[in-house]
Amino acid sequence: MRIAVGRRGAAARLVTSPWWRGAAAVVVGALPALAFPAPSLWWWAYLALVPWMLLIRTAPTGRRAALDGWLGGIGFTLAVHHWLTPSLHVFILLLAALLGLLWAPWGLLVRLMLAGTPSRARAAAALAVVPSGWLMIELVRSWEGLGGPWGLMGASQWQVPPSLRVASLGGVWLVSLLVVAVNTAVTLLVSVRTLRATAVAGVVVCAVAVGAAAWWAPAPQPTGQVRVAVVQPGVINGVGGAERRFARGEELTRELAGRDDVDLVVWGESSVGADLTARPAYADRLSALSRQVGAEVLVNVDARRADRPGIYKSSVLVGPEGTTGDRYDKMRLVPFGEYVPFRSALGWATSVGKAATEDRRRGDRPVVMTVGEQGLRLGPLVCFETAFPDMSRHLVRAGAQLLVAQSATSTFQDSWAPGQHASLAALRAAETGRPMVHATLTGVSAVYGPDGGRVGAPLGTDRSAAAVYDVPLAGATTPYIRFGDWAVYGAVAVLVALCAVEGGRAVRRRTAPGTPVPPARTARGSRVRPGR
Structure with missing residues (x-):
């Protein structure tokens, strides 16, 4: 007791x-x-x-x-x-x-x-x-x-x-x-x-x-299949890291040569460290890879552009004859990681952490790319953007059949971040009814079918490899694609109704008979109580 x-x-x-x-x-x-x-x-x-x-x-x-x-x-x-x-x-x-x-x-x-x-x-x-x-x-x-x-x-x-x-x-x-x-x-x-x-x-x-x-809820019905190869070079640090990462990506991609069933090869975010226009040698090397593999290669360029000022992160599609002209510039940037909000006031963050020393520039529109002779419609996203449901929804409404995310979480390699980031692709796939490929530099790379279920085995943070996935396609439109964020609007309606009910109760309490009347004040400020 x-x-x-x-x-x-x-x-x-x-x-x-x-x-x-x-x-x-x-x-x-x-x-x-x-x-x-x-x-x-x-x-x-x-x-x-x-x-x-x-x-x-x-x-x-x-x-x-x-x-x-x-x-x-x-x-x-x-x-x-x-x-x-x-x-x-x-x-x-x-x-x-x-x-x-x-x-x-x-x-x-x-x-x-x-x-x-x-x-x-x-x-x-x-x-x-x-x-x-x-x-x-x-x-x-x-x-x-x-x-x-x-x-x-x-x-x-x-x-x-x-x-x-x-x-x-x-x-x-x-x-x-x-x-x-x-x-x-x-x-x-x-x-x-x-x-x-x-x-x-x-x-x-x-x-x-x-x-x-x-x-x-109607389950996505397969309408076909596309074979996608994901190239994950692994952790590469030190002097000349960008060139060594590119070379490792080449090496892994060449291993796919002779497999004429590969439809698309995907590299991770920041897999190319130089603008392909300013450095045509890189474009030539990628074109050669495309010819060897028999498939177009989607790379991600993190570099200062030759045709406009500033650094962009761009998804670029390269075919046997060079770049195809399809390019997507990342629109939503990571606060502090890729730009410092209110840099004039918060620029000191660069001295105590790993905040961006120079702000990346933003793209101005989403892009749906066309891949190969079969005309596969590809919707690219870059890293952080996979967290936003509206972006993948917009791409699917624009005709994307396959969502591809290019990511890099090497800064947080030994944390929970890589797994958390990869898991978001499952939600985006389920929401849209479209498969999603999450390709990274250092893991976790994973592929999800149109129902959000995992396709094949993921590439963990301990892997440096190229993996091929048979990705099922689906063409049905999910209710979320059709009706959007109706759940959010419903929640707003619930809170508005609550405010109306509580406000009405407050008014009734003030006007109800027998409610104490607050003391009045005379011109000099002294209190005069009712009945006196």
């Missing part, structure tokens, strides 16, 4: 002590990181937010709930982006503090819906309101300048086939809503005994929704 009382007392001190409570908020906010690669505990995503919400619902005031949300957001940002620390150093703490502010309103929302003993109606509403509030955070931080849509809760389900079918309906956004809804239901289940039936019903509804989506 004394032990039980002691434990309750310790828990009470933890909840009431501002310092212990703040530390707990940071820790519980970091827990969802385990659902993403490398741990990839996909099932944990459905429970990961529960400790955080349990803490917030006990906040004594709205201000404390907002603070718990902010501190938890700091923990989430640091955990999900911890691999950026070698590049940003102390700056990552400032980044986490700024991004963490996005969770402060969510803390208020969780307390509003879940504190105390909510009515059944409010508990049922919480299953829609709390996930909608979380989705607004994901939407805002998906802006390129804030780091892009990395670490979305829905992205943790990249290897779960039923969840990938849900993504084909409403994108990664719909998957995030379902994951957070389950967390909300479990929070109610363990915290409010009288609402267990409502909580269980919420979990059942989410499970039925996923099952119904997996059953109803």
Whole structure:
């Protein structure tokens, strides 16, 4: 008995002590990181937010709930982006503090819906309101300048086939809503005994929704096949690294010679370190490779362009006769990695980390390339851009049959970043119903079919090799391609409805009979109470 009382007392001190409570908020906010690669505990995503919400619902005031949300957001940002620390150093703490502010309103929302003993109606509403509030955070931080849509809760389900079918309906956004809804239901289940039936019903509804989506959503039907070779040279550092990387790419590509069934060869991001117009020798070497292999080669040039000022990262298609004229310049750049936002004020970041010393230039339009005699329509993306659902959706609407991402995560080779990045291609494939090739310099390179399922074995970060994949093609249009981000609009509608309801209640409370009238003031400022 004394032990039980002691434990309750310790828990009470933890909840009431501002310092212990703040530390707990940071820790519980970091827990969802385990659902993403490398741990990839996909099932944990459905429970990961529960400790955080349990803490917030006990906040004594709205201000404390907002603070718990902010501190938890700091923990989430640091955990999900911890691999950026070698590049940003102390700056990552400032980044986490700024991004963490996005969770402060969510803390208020969780307390509003879940504190105390909510009515059944409010508990049922919480299953829609709390996930909608979380989705607004994901939407805002998906802006390129804030780091892009990395670490979305829905992205943790990249290897779960039923969840990938849900993504084909409403994108990664719909998957995030379902994951957070389950967390909300479990929070109610363990915290409010009288609402267990409502909580269980919420979990059942989410499970039925996923099952119904997996059953109803039209599965992509194969319409053909294309054979794609991925060339991954591996880690090459030191003096002359760019030339040695190019030479290794040549060596691996030559190994494909004699295989007349290869339709396309893909190199990773920054695989060519010189502009092909300014250095025609490189273009000649690539053309020779194309003739040897019997397939066009998609390379990525990271260099100062000869025809315009500045450095671009460009996907360039090279055939037997030279460059085909198809070129895509990367449009969305990595903050600090490829440009420094507000460089006049934040340029000091280059002195404490590995921030870009010179800003890369942006492309101005997406490009769909035509490959080979069969006229394969190819939609290229470069690295960071695979995190953005709208970019792959736009390419497919423009006619792309195959999505190809060229990436390089060698800076973060021994971290969780390569696996996390490769997993995003599964979501993009499932959303669009188009296969996706994720080709990197140093791993992880992987290929996913039009249903988001993995094709063949990936090339890990320990490999220097060329691999050939039989990639199935599909032509059907997924609901997400047709209707877009309807799940986001639905979440906005839920929050607007909440504001309308709460605003109406506030007005009724002010005008209800018997409501205390605030003291009036005389001209001199003294209070005059009603009835006197």
